[in-house]
Amino acid sequence: MTGTLSQPVGVFDSGVGGLSVLRQIRLLLPAEDLLYVADTAWVPYGPRPPEQIRERSRVITRWLLAQGAKAVVVACNTATAAAVAGLREEFTLPVIGMEPAVKPAAAATRNGTVGVLATAGTLKSTRFAALLARFAENVEVISRPSPELVGLVEHGDLDSEHARAVVRACVAPLLERGVDTLILGCTHFPPLRPLIEAAAGPGVAVIDTGGAVARQVRRRLAEAGRLRATPPPGRVRILTTGPVKPALPAIRAIWGEDPVPEAVVLWNGQRRKSN
Numbered sequence: 001m002t003g004t005l006s007q008p009v010g011v012f013d014s015g016v017g018g019l020s021v022l023r024q025i026r027l028l029l030p031a032e033d034l035l036y037v038a039d040t041a042w043v044p045y046g047p048r049p050p051e052q053i054r055e056r057s058r059v060i061t062r063w064l065l066a067q068g069a070k071a072v073v074v075a076c077n078t079a080t081a082a083a084v085a086g087l088r089e090e091f092t093l094p095v096i097g098m099e100p101a102v103k104p105a106a107a108a109t110r111n112g113t114v115g116v117l118a119t120a121g122t123l124k125s126t127r128f129a130a131l132l133a134r135f136a137e138n139v140e141v142i143s144r145p146s147p148e149l150v151g152l153v154e155h156g157d158l159d160s161e162h163a164r165a166v167v168r169a170c171v172a173p174l175l176e177r178g179v180d181t182l183i184l185g186c187t188h189f190p191p192l193r194p195l196i197e198a199a200a201g202p203g204v205a206v207i208d209t210g211g212a213v214a215r216q217v218r219r220r221l222a223e224a225g226r227l228r229a230t231p232p233p234g235r236v237r238i239l240t241t242g243p244v245k246p247a248l249p250a251i252r253a254i255w256g257e258d259p260v261p262e263a264v265v266l267w268n269g270q271r272r273k274s275n
Contacts, residue, residue, distance in 0.1 A: 005228040008033035008235075009217060010064030011073040012057075015043035015154050016250040017188025018075030019238070021098070023255065024210040025073070025217055030232035032221075035067060036075075037266070038251075040242035044150050046119030050082040053121070057083035061091060063266050070226050073217060074098065075187050077118060081125030094220040100128060100185035101207045103135040108205050109181040113140045115174035117196070118185030120145040128185075142177045146170045146186070153188040156249030164195055171199040184208035191254045239264050 009032050011022050016038050026034060037060050039045075045053050057079050061072050071094040074080045074087070080097035087095045100122065105114045114136070122128055123143045132141055148166050157163045174182065182204050184190055190208050197206050221227040228234065238261040240247045251261055 005226060006033065007068045007070040007226070008035040008237075009071050009073065009221075010035050010037070010061070010067070010069030011075050012037040012039060012060045012064065012079075013076040013187055014039050014045035014079065015150070015188065016040070016247060016254055017150065017153050017186065017191070019251065019254040020190035020208075021073065021075035021187050021210045021213055022236075024214040026236065028211075028214040028218055029221075029228075029234075031228045031230055031234050033228075033234040034236045035064060035069060036236070036238045037064065037264070038238070038240045038247065039266075040154075040240045040247050041265070042241065043154060044119065044147060045076060045078040045082075046121045046145075046147055046150065048121070050121070053079055053082040054086055057087060058090065059266050061087055061095070065091065065093065069093065070224075071096065071217060071221060073213065075213070077186050078121035081122050081127040094224065096213060096216050096220060098187060098209060098213060099131060100183050101209045101212070102131040102141070102183065105181045105183050105207050106135050106139045108207065109139060111178065111180050112138065113142065113177065113179045114181045114183065115177070115179035116141060116143040116183045116185050117146045117149065117170060117174075117189055118143065118183075119147060119150065122185055142174055142179060144170060144174055146189075149192060150186065150188045153191050153254070154247075154250055156251075156253040158191050158253050159195070163192070164199070167192060167195040168199045171196060175200065175204070179204065181205045181207065237262065241266050
């Protein structure tokens, strides 16, 4: 059991945006070892065909499993929509996915109008449609695909005037439709939350699901008897499938200076060192 407790929790995303989820897991479960893969060689996932996203998700999950992961968090809304069901069928370890916070947003809205910022892949998915059918029957949901926000985060541009202008352009159409609640439906977006909240104004509630995912990880590990309580802190490793150097500004902007990221090349479950 001790060996199982010390195994890492694997987390992956198309890029560095899922570090926002990793941070929530770290805050809630500081004793856990965390192993994060940013699939920067394939970012963004949003425009890619679902089968390609499923294949990348399988490759990365197999690799995390080979590293001893005791659970895998798909810290990407697009990959969750395309791949999480297949991952749960193929692998026996807990697989925790993301989903836009439609249920809490529907409960929070005062005027019945909710906005969603997400990728096109998430917004077109059957998973998102099912969420709307289940939780938003009496709510008007207005969606805006926002791939430009993914680009800002991948470049570590979280506070420039350019970033502010891009965020305002994404949020403005939703405000014009009268939304009073705004869902961040992509894990890349929480690092831009201060800019999004500033653009939306104090009358608009902004909701994301990073904290809820962290709580789900804790619950699943506890149910499996795999929760590591002591001693904190656990080790954190961050890996990129593309070159590390271009990703460093974004990693440092979201996570900080430590740990030093590593580079890996993942294809068909294989790992090779990359410069």
